[in-house]
Amino acid sequence: MRKIARTGIALSLVIGFSLSAGGAAQAERERDRRAQGGTKEDGITAGVSRVRITGGSSKGGGNTVQLTPANPGWKAPACWYEPKTSPKELKEKIESAKPKKWKPAKKTGTIFDDLNETHNNLADGLSKQVVRLYEDYYQTDKYKNYNMAKQGKGMFWEGVKNPRRKDDPEADKCSRHAYWVDEGDPAPKNVPLAVSPKVLAEYAYEELPIPRTEISLNPEGKQTVNLDTWVWADKGKFKPVSVTASLDNPAMSATTTAKPVSLTLEPGTDEARTFPASGKCKLGEPYSAGRKDETPPCGVRYLRATSGNGAYPLKATLTWEISWTSTDGPGGELPAGSFSTTHDVTVREIQSVVRD
Known part of the structure; x- marks a missing residue:
C-alpha cells in the first residue's frame, strides 16, 4: 500500500x-x-x-547547569x-x-x-x-x-x-x-x-556556564556524632562567569554576569546544628591543621548517628547574584539564581568505656 x-x-x-x-x-x-x-x-x-552568545567559561568544563531563579515567576x-x-x-x-x-x-x-x-x-x-x-x-x-x-x-x-x-x-x-x-x-x-539590551541580557541568563555545586567536607567520609564537620566550596572553581548576547545589525549587546555569593546547608535531619545557625554562609573556608578547636565558619554538627545503612541527605545550595551591562546603558540586576546538590552523609557514634 x-x-x-x-x-x-x-x-x-x-x-x-x-x-x-x-x-x-x-x-x-x-x-x-x-x-x-x-x-x-x-x-x-x-x-x-x-543573536550570538560569546564568551564565558567554567572550571566545571562541560559539566554546567542552569540556575533556578529566586523569583519563581521570572x-x-x-x-x-x-x-x-x-x-x-x-x-x-x-x-x-x-x-x-x-x-x-x-x-x-x-x-x-x-x-x-x-x-x-x-x-x-x-x-x-x-x-x-x-x-x-x-x-x-x-x-x-x-x-x-x-x-x-x-x-x-x-x-x-x-x-x-x-x-x-x-x-x-x-x-x-x-x-x-x-x-x-x-x-x-x-x-x-x-x-533590546535587556532582552539580550535575560536571554544570556540561561546561557551562563554555571558549574555544578560541589562541596568538600572535613572529616571526609563517615562523620561522628557531636564532632563538627567543616564544609566549603572551592573558591578556585566557583568564580564569576559572564556571557555576552549580541546582534550585528543594529549593533547591540548585553553582558550578563553571575557571581557566587553564598552557600546554604540543610543537614537532612532535625538532629543537627548548622554553622552559622541559619545554615547560610559564604563559600566557607577549607579546614587546615591547627584549627580543630575552632568553630567552622560553614559547617554542620550531627547529634544522632544514622541507623543501619541509612544516611542523612546533606543539601548544599550555591546562590549566585546576577547583573548585566550593555552598549545602551549601565544595565541592572536580574533575579539571583541557585543550584543544589545532595550528599548522603553517614554518621557514626563512638562508644567509650568508663572504668571505676
Whole structure:
C-alpha cells in the first residue's frame, strides 16, 4: 500500500514563519486577518534568532547547569522580535515557497491513487492561496514591492524563539507579520517584545556556564556524632562567569554576569546544628591543621548517628547574584539564581568505656 504523499503539507517561509495548511477554512481566516498579522491559531510560529552568545567559561568544563531563579515567576523571554530579513531576501523566500507542479505517480489500481491525487490537488491549491496572501501583503496591501526601494536602508523585524523555550506556549506570542524598521530607528513602541539590551541580557541568563555545586567536607567520609564537620566550596572553581548576547545589525549587546555569593546547608535531619545557625554562609573556608578547636565558619554538627545503612541527605545550595551591562546603558540586576546538590552523609557514634 503506497503511503499518501505530502500529508499535512507545510510551507516554510524564510521570513521566519512556518505556515501549516490545515484546510480551506484556515485560508479564509488568513485572508480575513492578513493585514493584522498572524496568530497562534494560524499555525504561525517564530523562527531562528541571529543573536550570538560569546564568551564565558567554567572550571566545571562541560559539566554546567542552569540556575533556578529566586523569583519563581521570572523566566527569560520565550520569544522576541529582531531585525532579520532584507527586502530582497523576503521576496526570494516567499516566492520560493510557491508549490511546485505536482506530478502524480504511476497508477497502481488502488483506491488510494484517487485519494492521493485529490489530496495533493487540494493541498497545492491551498498552498497557492496562502502564498498569494503573503505576496499581496508585502507587495501592495502593506508595503510596495517588499520595500525593495529601501534595500540596504533597514530590515524586516521578525518573531524568533528562545531555543531553550521553543516548545513553551509563550513562544507563540511573537507571531505577527514581519514589520519594517528603517536603519537607525528604534522598534515601534506598539510592538511588544522587540529586542533590546535587556532582552539580550535575560536571554544570556540561561546561557551562563554555571558549574555544578560541589562541596568538600572535613572529616571526609563517615562523620561522628557531636564532632563538627567543616564544609566549603572551592573558591578556585566557583568564580564569576559572564556571557555576552549580541546582534550585528543594529549593533547591540548585553553582558550578563553571575557571581557566587553564598552557600546554604540543610543537614537532612532535625538532629543537627548548622554553622552559622541559619545554615547560610559564604563559600566557607577549607579546614587546615591547627584549627580543630575552632568553630567552622560553614559547617554542620550531627547529634544522632544514622541507623543501619541509612544516611542523612546533606543539601548544599550555591546562590549566585546576577547583573548585566550593555552598549545602551549601565544595565541592572536580574533575579539571583541557585543550584543544589545532595550528599548522603553517614554518621557514626563512638562508644567509650568508663572504668571505676
